[in-house]
Amino acid sequence: MPDLLTIGELSARSGVAPSALRYYERLGLIRADRTGGNQRRYARAELRRVAFIRISQQVGVSLDEIRAALDSLPEARTPSPQDWARLSASWRSRLDERIRLLAKLRDDLDGCIGCGCLSLQRCALNNPEDTLAGEGPGARLVLPQPADAPTPAGPFNCRPTPAGV
Amino acid sequence: MPDLLTIGELSARSGVAPSALRYYERLGLIRADRTGGNQRRYARAELRRVAFIRISQQVGVSLDEIRAALDSLPEARTPSPQDWARLSASWRSRLDERIRLLAKLRDDLDGCIGCGCLSLQRCALNNPEDTLAGEGPGARLVLPQPADAPTPAGPFNCRPTPAGV
DNA sequence: CTGTGAGTTGAAGTGCACTTCAACTTAAGG
């Protein structure tokens, strides 16, 4: 009746490699029962957790934060629709922000492509609020902008640099 | 008269750490002249290259691809505004696609939050075209979906899983 | 009962984009 899934089945149904599932388990993102012979058996509810993990990654959330979010689920009972809705909603503003910054970048790029300043200079870069914080899903590779960096004096400016450089 | 920049100056004006600038040079993204004492001296035009690199990263392009793009600049002359505009424009569709997928993800999330299916299942994940390809700027961490993966039979479906799981 | 495909483990490797380090040299002001 519990209808447990093997790691291969969970992998097939979720599209996540078995090695990744084991990795998620090590990090405490999902859990599995074991057979007498020590093989993993997943409750169907884990499928939902895996789905949530992958969605969250698309939103740009790190596994560590996802773990924290999942930890906030009730332990006693199987999470309800509302529980999942709450978690999903918690990413909403991040997603909005990410979209907003990308849209701004696109507009800046468009503006710059047309103008004499050539693009890139003050338009998209000279704008401190414009740092796409917490962008990348994985390594925090995208312009981490340490925040303690004193916003470089005059990073770039539009003046076409007399020599036309 | 060429008014060359030291690595510290370029770093300050671009907001990019000296170590990163050296790294970019190793990868062939930027170049520097040397003083008699072997110190780097950057032409002002390099500022523009660095700006382009950072913008491109925000768009989600890898350094390797950025290098390829920069390689397409004319070697003979200092790149013109049009040259830069062409490069910038080449990221445009990527940016559009990224924004489109994130917006779709947001809508799916919203839809799911309201509906009984709980979120996440068929809505956002069960959609093969929806993989945010080439998302992350750094490591290709985000659902690389090997393309040879046969789109898992029925990865997730909305049926609330009778038990209410 | 046996063969085979699927599963187990810990340790090490991968890829990207950097950063850190030690040991040393250069550039520039006083």
Add this chain to the structure above:
DNA sequence: CCTTAAGTTGAAGTGCACTTCAACTCACAG
């Protein structure tokens, strides 16, 4: 000339999200 901040190098380290590997065990159809 001397000091000192800033620069140089190659090698190694970091963080994330995994993957790969070898050596072994388990589950189950025939």
